[in-house]
Amino acid sequence: MSLRTRLALIFALGSGALVTVAGLAFVWQLHTSLSAALDSELRVRATALAAQLATGSLPTFPPASSNQAGGHAGQSPAAEQISQVLRPGRGPLYSSGLEGAAPLLSPAQLRRAATGPLTVTTVIHGERLRLLASEVRFRRQPAITVVAVPTDVADTALARARLALVIAAPLAVLTAGLGGWLLTGAALHPVARMRRRLEEITARDTGARLPVPGTGDEIAALAVTMNGLLDRLQQALARQRAFTADAGHELRTPLTALKAELELAARPGRSRDALAAAVGAAASDTDRLIRLAEDLLLLAGTDEGTASLVRERTDISSELHAAARRFATAAAGREVAISVQANGPLPVSADPGRMRQVLDNLLGNALRHAPPGSTVEMTGRPAPAVRPGGGQRRVVAVEVRDHGPGFPPDFLPQAFGRFQRADRARSRADGGTGLGLAIVASIVRAHGGTAIAGNDPGGGARIRIELPLDSGQ
Ligand SMILES: Nc1ncnc2c1ncn2[C@@H]1O[C@H](COP(=O)(O)OP(=O)(O)O)[C@@H](O)[C@H]1O
Ligand SMILES: [Mg+2]
Structure with a gap:
């Protein structure tokens, strides 16, 4: 009914x-x-x-x-x-x-x-x-x-009064029913119009909005709320489309290279060394594809909140030292030193595997941009911070700073965007996909923290992440 x-x-x-x-x-x-x-x-x-x-x-x-x-x-x-x-x-x-x-x-x-x-x-x-x-x-x-x-x-x-009642009651029923029917019809008219408009809106026609009646009533408020929802859906859809397009692009480059290498290897009369070189190149392209697929999966998971964080009390201080050790060989190869300044335990409630990924991405970027002979500095210390909803809270602040060229200033606002690279050609040649910082931001956000990219006044890039301090309660 x-x-x-x-x-x-x-x-x-x-x-x-x-x-x-x-x-x-x-x-x-x-x-x-x-x-x-x-x-x-x-x-x-x-x-x-x-x-x-x-x-x-x-x-x-x-x-x-x-x-x-x-x-x-x-x-x-x-x-x-x-x-x-x-x-x-x-x-x-x-x-x-x-x-x-x-x-x-x-x-x-x-x-x-x-x-x-x-x-x-x-x-x-x-x-x-x-x-x-x-x-x-x-x-x-x-x-x-x-x-x-x-x-x-x-x-x-008495008989007159009864007769009046017998006539008035059905009349009242009829009048009220008809009045109710007409009134609700008039009140629901804008709702019917909104429903028809909504039915017309398709995935293609994402710019369409509902007409907001100028009545300032609940139905107008509903229309405004629905338009807000449509806005958010449209933005999410646009982001999703851009992401898919970018992901396709990124996948195509290593796949094309892989195909060329395989075609080259399949040519008759290839020497054993040439074959080995082609297979080696193909393997490195495959590695890149696997890394890209893993990054995409991770981002999709943190987007939907399905990436299950196995949180435990993690000491950021020892994680910083461990990251420095993992990159010691790579740093030595580039003649770059890594210094760690983190004294005393810095406990956070975090997934240690994900924390390692954050530090690896930051340290990898810093090493890639640090000139030979320079030092990449990693610091960790407790700090006060403003809570997202207001008020103070204690955080662990981690900074990774290098003495390279730093971020181009106009690139800073999108540094944490997906597939964003300041120097696309160079970064790709380095094996970068432009997802490293996006993953950092995504993981830090999933842990209730924040990430900021900037340049040090003395030169070089400086990334700061803040994670809620685990006070042990
Ligand atoms: N330490 C840094 N110094 C200067 N530029 C950097 C630094 N780290 C990152 N960037 C810039 O930010 C871009 C995005 O970084 P990232 O998301 O890690 O992607 P990728 O490393 O795959 O290129 C890089 O392409 C680079 O242009
Ligand atoms: Mg990177």
Whole structure:
């Protein structure tokens, strides 16, 4: 069932129930107050009748005394008002306002009236009457006075009220249902428009946005939120596409070289040495492909947060010394010295394998750019830092600095971007893919840290990474 139908139904049923309950309460209230009015009139008349009876000013029959002739029934001053005086077990003592003198009460009702005032509604000669019977004493004998009023006026008023209710309730249901239907239709109209627009937006048409109604209401807010979502999706899609294109490019270069080497090796009449050289070149291209594939996998994993970090308490101080040892031979080959300044333990909660990869990437870059005879300096120390959400926290700051040319200043903003290289040709010749710093940033971010690339005022590149200090709690 659509939201619109549901709301219209709720409106209809709700107002139907409301009108019915209010109407019934009104009819009940009307009924009680009309009865109360009749009853109070009856009580006044019953008192008057009892007084008349007591003073003997009532033409009773059979004659109360021998000198009073009977046959005065219906001749009393209040002839139009129905009243009787009855005696249990005997004929009426007095009757007015009625043709004939049939008692208004049955013997059973008479007996009940003898125990206390009795109010009943009966039909006499086709007319509904409300009766009040009360016990009085007449010449030391018990007698019952009965006064009656027709209920026709009250009955008509009640019948009108009921009729009004019977007509009003369905009308209210219909009006509320229709009103609800029209109102929700109008309210949901922009939603329907937004849905149609969303259906039109495809993966190609990523620039499309939803129309934002100028109403400033919840639906406008929803449209704004949806447009924000579309923006982010579009950016993510663009990044993904660029990444795929770049990855394809990067894969193509070593694959083309590999193919050329294999074709060369397959030529007839190749010497054994030439073959060995071709296979060696092919193997190094394959190595590069494997490294590239591994880098891509790692980046994809950290992007989606699926790269499982096996975190443990890791001492960055000893990791820095270990990295220096790993690169000792390579550094010696380039006549570059590596110095490490990290005294005392620097504990962080990190995946040691990933930390090694970060340090290797940074040290590899520094060595590649450091001129012979220079020193690559690695430092590690605890430092205060501003928390991402505000406030202070303790971090371990690691810096890797070389004395090479440094980053070209205009390259700095994208230094951590994927496949970004300041000197593409040279870097590729060195076996670089432009993913090293991107991986550094990605791993550091996954550990809740930050990475900054810059140049030292004294010359040379300086990369600083900060990782939350593991205080051991
Ligand atoms: N220590 C450094 N000195 C100068 N430039 C650097 C240094 N480290 C990195 N770069 C520049 O940043 C680029 C990106 O580095 P990186 O992501 O490690 O990719 P790759 O090393 O594969 O080229 C490099 O191509 C280089 O131009
Ligand atoms: Mg690198």
